[in-house]
Amino acid sequence: MKKNKHRQSLRPIGDHGIIGDLRTCALVTSDGAIDFLCWPDLDSPSLFVSLLDDERAGFFSLSPQGDRWRALQSYLPDSNLLQTRWLTEGAIVELTDFMPIREQNDALPCIIRRLRVDQGEASINLKCRVNFDYARNAPSPQVNKTFVVWQGENDDKITLRTSIPLDEKDGFLDSTFTLSAGEEAFFILGGDEVKRWKKQDVVQHQQNTLNWWQQWVDKNKYKGRWHEILIRSALVLKLLSSKSYGSIAAAATFGLPELLGGERNWDYRAAWIRDSSFSCYALIRLGYVDEAAAFGRWVGRCMEASRFDPEKLQVMYRMDCSTELTEEELTHLKGYCESVPVRIGNDAYKQRQLDIYGELLDTLYLATKYGDGIPHRAWEHVIKLVDHVCDIWNTPDAGIWEMRGEAEHFLYSRLMCWVALDRALRLGAKRSLSMPYQRWESARQAIREDIWKNFWNEKQGHFTSTRHGTDLDASMLLMPLLRFVSAKDPDWLATLDAIKTKLVRDGMVRRYIASETPADSLHGEEGYFVACSFWYIECLARADRLDEAREEFEKALKYANHLGLYAEEFDAWGHALGNFPQALSHLALISAAYYLNKKMSGKEQTWQP
Structure with a gap:
């Protein structure tokens, strides 16, 4: 040619x-x-x-x-x-x-x-x-x-x-x-x-733009180790946010592959409830509360458009709250390293993912803890949403990883339904708000019992990603991070060690083994997921395995690019794969570094309602 x-x-x-x-x-x-x-x-x-x-x-x-x-x-x-x-x-x-x-x-x-x-x-x-x-x-x-x-x-x-x-x-x-x-x-x-x-x-324009960014950085309250690395990650999250709407995109790109030559090529130029909520949590930790408030207003507009029907809450929206993200293949583009199809839009917007309720309530809880109280009418919408969680928590869904196979009962989805109830109960008690306490408490307890009974594999000696299953999934690393289980609980530590054995390689962590996961209907394995790598590090730190946590953290930092930026995944050599830069990667880095620094400084933060 x-x-x-x-x-x-x-x-x-x-x-x-x-x-x-x-x-x-x-x-x-x-x-x-x-x-x-x-x-x-x-x-x-x-x-x-x-x-x-x-x-x-x-x-x-x-x-x-x-x-x-x-x-x-x-x-x-x-x-x-x-x-x-x-x-x-x-x-x-x-x-x-x-x-x-x-x-x-x-x-x-x-x-x-x-x-x-x-x-x-x-x-x-x-x-x-x-x-x-x-x-x-x-x-x-x-x-x-x-x-x-x-x-x-x-x-x-x-x-x-x-x-x-x-x-x-x-x-x-x-x-x-x-x-x-x-x-x-x-x-x-x-x-x-x-x-x-x-x-x-x-x-x-150059001077004004430099001043704008430096003044934004100056608002941060973080003074610990790895300061420049955390600030770069915060700058990435801010870049992915919308000044007009308050939404936060999952990444800046579409079509970049999670597997070279493979079909896992998605469009991430949209605002996921999950990723945006986690982004707000990371920014709040650094002292940026305005972004959480702007995101809350954006969610409010999304819910208002659906008449505050929690059943109609989508897992993702366009940046301007639009609901249509129909997937399309760009067959005229040959793709990065011939990885096709190149997709725009994302049909995952049609999926049921039960975790979004927990992520929303966790962010709302933190935003009200560090910011203003919650208005009366907003609390009425929360009651409606949490009542909905009571009704649907024991149903299958597509899970955090947006599986395109058959719906399953996923541990992470069950966990986040528990978070939704837990945070709503804590918020109501903290602000002396009226709520159907008994119903919510009963549901919270039922979910806890269900996880311990049906997602614990006695024979293998660890939690599993699906009900009565055998497989591991790195999303389980969020169990102690979200305060469901003690980070030093022997059953959790056994699960952590099982994840280390099966999913971890030189500081990099796979989400799961695709060939062993029936709900994953796509071909081929993917790379190592950056966010999971930082969740793993934070779990080690919370378990008082500080030397191991710091060693793994330093490895993960070496896999950043020359500017400190991360894509969605790593390949086996630590090179970037997937859409770039990825919000979930950078917010997980912030969380891990923030907690590891506190542990090393002897200033571990205790959980307070």
């Missing part, structure tokens, strides 16, 4: 940084290419998605010519402004990528790329191809002296403002220019307004 000269070389999933403006995000490779951007919103169709098809999809690259450059990438301190630097013996080139935080929520996002030669001289090559609608619409660029416009179908339009002349070849921007020490060029991708922006606007 003839080589396509207008292509972006495929980079590993972990070989990226992320920038964003609380409306959408873009991935930037370590050598200066933007190869993933959905625009104008995170869940909009893509402009650049060459990470999923390096032959035909769009991208925007800037890099010095020649092959003797060393590329380094880092964030400006306490921010999401990404800096890529190239060094050679006689020159230094610096590229700063960022997205300004717009004051008006409906203002179109823009990406600013500021390129400067600090030493010597460098010839810089720019390549850019814009393809709208997931690379299904490839308009030719309309080149002016100082800007380029792409006009697609359905009113799709985007503008590139530039400080240097650009050349168009066969519908593709491909230009080379030379800069000497002290000279710089800028490039702004956005709406029509960017045509008017000048260098002073770029400088001002």
Whole structure:
């Protein structure tokens, strides 16, 4: 096959940084290419998605010519402004990528790329191809002296403002220019307004954006070990949140595989009740309570749209509370490392997952504990929701991992129904609220008894992932973290050791063994799940196995990418797999580091109602 000269070389999933403006995000490779951007919103169709098809999809690259450059990438301190630097013996080139935080929520996002030669001289090559609608619409660029416009179908339009002349070849921007020490060029991708922006606007936007992020970081109250690592994870969670709506996306991408060449390629550009709730818990621990309040308002709008019927509460929603996430396969894209199908949308939104009630109530309990009380009408909705849990807790579902086989009675789902009742009872008692106490208490006790009777395998000597089952599942690691069982209970420690034997490898933890899990109807095994790895570390710390916990934690930190970012999973060598960066991975890191630090400092927090 003839080589396509207008292509972006495929980079590993972990070989990226992320920038964003609380409306959408873009991935930037370590050598200066933007190869993933959905625009104008995170869940909009893509402009650049060459990470999923390096032959035909769009991208925007800037890099010095020649092959003797060393590329380094880092964030400006306490921010999401990404800096890529190239060094050679006689020159230094610096590229700063960022997205300004717009004051008006409906203002179109823009990406600013500021390129400067600090030493010597460098010839810089720019390549850019814009393809709208997931690379299904490839308009030719309309080149002016100082800007380029792409006009697609359905009113799709985007503008590139530039400080240097650009050349168009066969519908593709491909230009080379030379800069000497002290000279710089800028490039702004956005709406029509960017045509008017000048260098002073770029400088001002950069300073304002840096100030915005650093002021947000300054609100954190965490002063313990691994401070920079936790702050980077918090910055990821904030990037995945919506300034307009208060929702929090599970990840910034779609279609990236959990198994190379496999079919486990999902769209995570949506707000899961579970992931968002856990994200709020992690942020609350660091002192960020506004995000939890914004998420609570978003959930309220989701429930209001369904007339507060708990039966209609979905496991996930679009970022704006929309309910439709119909799954579609993009058959024209060849997929990352030919992993197909490439999917957008996610049919898991139709599933029943009983755990969402517990995650919601746990977040509500913590938000009221560290924030304001709960309004009377909101408590009435809680009563309705918890009464619903009393009715449905003993039914099968798809589970936390969204199995696409037959519904099962999963331990984790049962556990989270117990959490829903437990937190509602504690919240009602703490705030002296009226509630059907006897009914809730009876259900809470019934669930506890059911777990100990039907999810404990006497022969194997450990808990199991399904009722009367034999298999292990790493979601069981949340049992002590959610205060269902003591972290030092002998039966729990036996389960922890069984998980270590079967699911753990060098600090990495599998969710389960797919070939031994009937509810998993997909082909092939997946990688090691990052969040489970950090849950395992926290369990070790809570069990007073501190040396082991710290050793495993340091291993897990080494598997982060060069910027401290994590995807959803690791492969057997610790390389990133799955959608990137993943909120669940980073919130689990925060929780594990937070608790491990407390243990090592002798300041373990006791559970208080």
